[in-house]
Amino acid sequence: MRLVxxxxxxAGKGTQAKFxxxxxxxxxxxxxxxFRANVAVKSSLGVKAKNxxxxxxxVPDAVTIAMVRxxxxxxxxxxxxxxxGFPRTVPQAEALTNTVTDLGxxxxxxxxxxxxxxxxxxxxxxxxxxxxxxRVWHTELDKPEVEGICDACGGELFQRDDDEPxxxxxxxxxxxxxxxxxVDYYADAHLLRTIDAYGSVDSVTARGIDALEQAAxx
Ligand code: AP5
Numbered sequence: 644m645r646l647v648x649x650x651x652x653x654a655g656k657g658t659q660a661k662f663x664x665x666x667x668x669x670x671x672x673x674x675x676x677x678f679r680a681n682v683a684v685k686s687s688l689g690v691k692a693k694n695x696x697x698x699x700x701x702v703p704d705a706v707t708i709a710m711v712r713x714x715x716x717x718x719x720x721x722x723x724x725x726x727x728g729f730p731r732t733v734p735q736a737e738a739l740t741n742t743v744t745d746l747g748x749x750x751x752x753x754x755x756x757x758x759x760x761x762x763x764x765x766x767x768x769x770x771x772x773x774x775x776x777x778r779v780w781h782t783e784l785d786k787p788e789v790e791g792i793c794d795a796c797g798g799e800l801f802q803r804d805d806d807e808p809x810x811x812x813x814x815x816x817x818x819x820x821x822x823x824x825x826v827d828y829y830a831d832a833h834l835l836r837t838i839d840a841y842g843s844v845d846s847v848t849a850r851g852i853d854a855l856e857q858a859a860x861x
Contacts, residue, residue, distance in 0.1 A: 644669055644859060645748060646725045647739075647834075649825055650756030652814040653763040653770070654840045655847060658779050659756065660727040662848045663855070669723040672714055674707060674731075676777065679803075696805055699813030701731055701821060708738040715742055731822045736829070752858035753829040754851055756840035760815055767811050771800035785844065834858075 644667045648656045657673060664671035678696060681689030688710065692702045701707075711729050714720065730736040743749055758766075769782035771791070775798020780787050787794045805814065829835040836854040840847055 644723045644725075644751045644855070645743065646723075646751060646855060647730070647753040647829075648725065648727045648756065649753060649822065649829075650840060651758060651760075651763050651818045651822075652811065653767040654756040654758045655766070655844070656727045656756060658785075658844055659840075659848055659851055660725055661778075662844075663754075663851055664725045666848075666852055667723065667725070667855070669725050670719050671725050671727060672711075672720070672729070673727040674711065674729040675727070677710060677714070678702060697810070699805055699810040699817060701817060704732055704734045704738075707731075708735055711735075711739070712742050715746065730825060733824055733828060736825055750834055752836055752855055753825075753834045754855060755826055755829075755835060755837040756847070756851075757837060758840040762841070763815065764808070764811060767806045768808070770806055771802060773798040773800055775799070 646663070646667070646669070648660055648663075650656050657675070660671045660673065678689070678692045682693050682696065683689070688706070691706055695702045707729065711726075715724065726739075730739050739750075766781065766784065769784065771780045771782060772778070773780070773793035773796060775793060776796040778793055778795045779785075780793070780800060787800070791800050792798070793800060805811075826835065826837075836858050838847070838850040838854050
């Protein structure tokens with residue numbers, strides 16, 4: 644399966660991507676995670692991306708598209724993948740269409756997670772991420788047993804710099820202006836499946852699997 648996850652910041656894309664990728668036995672490719680890993684080691688890609696990320700803006704298309712094109716050519720993406728956070732602009736979506744076509748493949752479905760701004764702010768203000776394994780937690784909604792420590796690997800949890808309230812507001816604006824048009828783009832391509840992202844993590848995963856299995860069957 645070749646899948647794309649789309650939705651506002653904090654909708655639960657990263658959380659769901661891990662379960663969906665496991666279920667469909669495909670790699671989870673998150674452009675946000677790739678950028679953050681590069682920022683952490685101060686690579687030239689990380690240096691280019693950092694200021695945009697800190698401001699809540701998108702990293703320029705040319706940089707992002709080249710990075711994803713390389714990643715999709717990797718051997719472990721040959722039999723499928725779940726893209727999380729890409730595409731985020733119409734030019735990125737067009738580049739993805741060209742890349743999958745050049746590779747002799749096609750997308751199977753685009754899953755949209757829907758959530759309102761109030762819930763986005765609540766989810767992002769309490770988000771904590773594990774330094775060790777990248778597992779995402781929440782201070783109220785999905786707490787680890789011991790505050791600040793990951794249940795899965797014992798790693799220390801941290802708060803992302805771009806989860807400051809002002810940056811979250813900017814990320815929501817950017818989503819509305821640049822990413823929301825992809826919903827119509829993929830509806831026109833008959834690839835879009837939309838689910839409600841409210842409710843427990845498990846219930847959203849079940850809805851996502853159901854929607855994607857239906858898409859695969861058509
Ligand atoms: P990225 O990392 O992709 O951030 P995002 O899209 O803003 O999404 P988030 O990671 O903030 O949220 P999410 O939907 O994954 O939610 P999560 O599962 O963590 O991108 C970061 C930056 O990188 C961008 O701003 C940009 O600068 C750059 N970038 C990345 N891709 C790019 C691209 N293609 N082009 C250009 N620039 C790009 O969940 C949030 C919280 O809610 C967690 O605490 C979680 O525990 C909790 N939660 C999740 N689900 C539930 C539930 N069902 N119930 C209760 N709590 C829940």
